[in-house]
Amino acid sequence: MILAFLGSGALLAGLVLAAFSALLSFWAGSAQNGVMIQVGRRAFYATAVMILGASVLLESALLTHDFSLAYVVEHSDLSTPTALVAAAFYGGQEGSLLYWALILGILGSASLLASARIGLRLAAYAAGIMAVILTFFLVVLVLVASPFDVLQITPPDGLGLNPVLRDGGMLIHPPVVLAGFASFAIPFSFAAAALLAGRSDAAWIAHTRRFALVAWGLQSTGLVLGMWWAYHVLGWGGYWGWDPVENVAFMPWLATTAYLHSSQVQERRGRLRGWNFGLVILAFLLVVFGTFIVRSGIVPSVHTFAVSSIGPWFFGFLGVCLVFSVGLLVFRAGGLKSRGEPAPAVSREGAFALQNLLLIGVIAVVLWGTMLPLVSGMLGQPRVVGAAYYERAAGPLFVALLALMAAGPLVPWRHAGAPFWRSMLWPAGAFVLMLAVLLLAGVRSVPALLGIPLALAVACTVVYEYARAAGRWRLAGGGWSRAVAMVGKRRRRYGAYLAHLGLAVLVLGLAASHFWQQEKDVALQPGQQVSVAGYALTYAGLQNRELADHSELVASMTLGDQTLEPARATYAGLGGQSLTHVAISSSPIADVYIVLVGTSGDGSASFRIFVNPLVSWIWAGGVIIILGVLLGNAGERRIVVALAAAPVRSPVGAS
C-alpha cells in the first residue's frame, strides 16, 4: 500500500518537474538566461531521478510479491523464477512505458551532461524538447496506465507470466528493443533544437551523430536478439516474419542507417543539411508511429496487444510530433541551403545520396505493407500482404544496397579516378568468382545468384580496406603500439568497416537459410531413422519429466554422437497451456532444428525437422556489427574537439 502511494507520488512529482523543466528550458533558451538554463536542466535530471525512484519501487513490489498492486498480480506469481519476476517490470504495458521513460531520462541526462560544446541555447532547447516528451509519458503513466493501481482485495497469488515469455531471452530482448525505441528521442531532440536555435555547426553534427549511433547500436542489437528469440523459442524454423511489430522496429533502424551515412556528407562537404534533419526526425516519427500501431492493435498482427486506452494518446502525440516537425522543417529549411559545390555522380557523395534514396525506398515499401490493412480497410474489405510482398518489393532494393556497400567505401570523395576503378577489381573479382561457383553448383535462383556473391564482395571490400591500412602500418615500421594508435586515430572508419563486415556475414546467413532451408514432416516409431538433407536422425523414445512449474514430454533423437531433446512443456498453472521446446544442433554449416509436433500412446511421435544452412552466421554477424558500433562510438571525442575548434563553416542562416 505504502509502496503504491510512494510510487504514484514519484510519478506525479516527475510529471510536475518535467513540465517545469520544459517551460523553463524553452523560455531561458530564448532569453539566453544562463542561470535559468541550468535550473531547467537540473529539473530534467530531477525528473529522471523521480522516474528511477518509481522504477525501483515497482521492481521491489514485484520481487516482494506485493499482490496488492494490480500490475504485480497480472504479470507475476509465486512460482515464477526470480529473474523472470524481475523482468516483469518491463513485461507489461504500464511497466514498459515506465521503463521507456526511465531510459529516456537516463540517456537524456547523459546527452545534456555531454553537451558542453554545443552551446547553451541549443542544449536548452534540446532539454526542453526531451522534457516535453517525458511529460507526455508521465501524463500517460499518471492518468491512463499507472503501474501503481491498487486492487481492492489482495489475492493470494498472481496470474503469472505467459509460458512463451518464460525464457532467458525475455531477460535481454525486450529491454534492449525498448531502450532502442526510447533512444531515438535523443537525436530527434537535438535536431529539432538545432532547427529552433537556427544553427547546425560541426559540434552539433558530432553530438547528434553520437547519440544516433547509440540508438542505432541498441536497435541493431534488439533486432538481432528478436530474431534469435523467435528462432529459438517460437519453433517455426524462421526468425523474421514481416509482422507489423517487426516492421515498426525495422523502419527507424533504416532511417538512422541513412542518417549515419549522409551526416558524413554534411561533415565533410557541407551538403545535405536539410535532408539530414529530415532523416533524424523521420526516425523518431517512425518510432512514435510504430508504438501507436503496436499498442493500439489497429493493424492485424500475430501479436495481439491488449486493446488499451493508451492508443488515442499515442495517436495525439504522433499528430503533435508530426505537425511540430514538419512545421520546423518547412519554416527553418530556408536557411539550410547547401554551401559546398556539387560533386560528380561517381563519388562518395553520390554513393551516399543513392544509398539514402534506396533506404528511403525500403522504408516506403515496408510502411506500405504495414499500413495496407488500414488503408484498404477504409476503402472496403481489408487486404493484407505476406512475406512474398516484402521479398518481391524490397528484395531488389536490398540487392542494389549491397552493390553500393561493395563499391561505396572504395569511392573517393569528390572525384573518382583510375585508382578507384583499379581497387574495384577486388570486390568485382569476388563477385564473379562466387557467381561462377554458384552457377557450377547448379544454383539458378536469381536472388540467390545476386545476393550471395554481393555479400561476399562487401566483405572483400572491407578486407581490402583493412589490408591497405595494414600496408601503411608496415610501411610506417609496424609494432603493436603503432597499430593501436593508427586504429585509434580512425576508430570511426574502422568501426564502420567492421559493421559492414558484420552485415555481410549476416546477409550470407540470411540468404543461405532463406534460399536453402529444408523441411520435412515425419512420424516415427522408437528406433526408426530419418534422413533430412544428409543428416541421419534416430528417434530413441519418449519420456516424461516433472519440473518445478511445469511438466515436459521429451523425445530423444540421436544425431551422430549428439542427443537432441525436442519437448512439449505443459504448464498446469495456466489452464494447461503447452509450449514447444525446440531442439537445435548448431554448427557453422547448418542447424538441425527439430520440433516435436505430437505424440501418441504407443510411443510414436511426429516431428517437423528443418535443416537451416548458415543460421549461426546471422548471430555472428550481429555480434560483429555491435563490436563495430562500440569501436566506432568510442572514437567520437577527438573528432568533436577537432571540429569544434575549426571555424564554424556554415551556420544555418535562419533567424
Added chain:
Amino acid sequence: MIRWGIAMAVVAACVGYLVYSASGGSSEYYLTVSELRSHSPAAGDVRVAGVVQDDIQRSEGGLHLRFTEKDGTASMLVDYTGTVPDIFRPGITVVADGRLGADGVFHARAVLAKCPSRFSTTPYTQ
C-alpha cells in the same frame, strides 16, 4: 539540385513499380468467417479469422488437423496439414490462410494464432 531531383524521381518510380507489382500478386483479403460466408468466395487465397471450436481432430501423428472455426453465427470446417502454434486449442482466435474448396471445406496453407505478447495478460477481475 536538378540531378538530386532526377535521382529521387528515378528511385521513387522504381519503388512505386516494385510496390505495385508485388502487392498486386500477393495481397490477400482479411476476413472473418461470417464475411467469408456472406461474400462470394474471392479468387485466390484469403485469410480468415475466427475462434477454434471444441472439435479438433488430429491424425497422422498430430500433423493433420480438422477443426471448426467460428465467428458469431457463421462457421467453417478447416483442413490443415502442418504444425500449429503452441497456444492452439479450443477457444482461441486463429487466422487461417488458404482458400475455400469446392467441397465447402477451407484448405489452409498456414494457421496463425494470435500470439500472446507481453502486453496481453487479461486484467485481473474479482
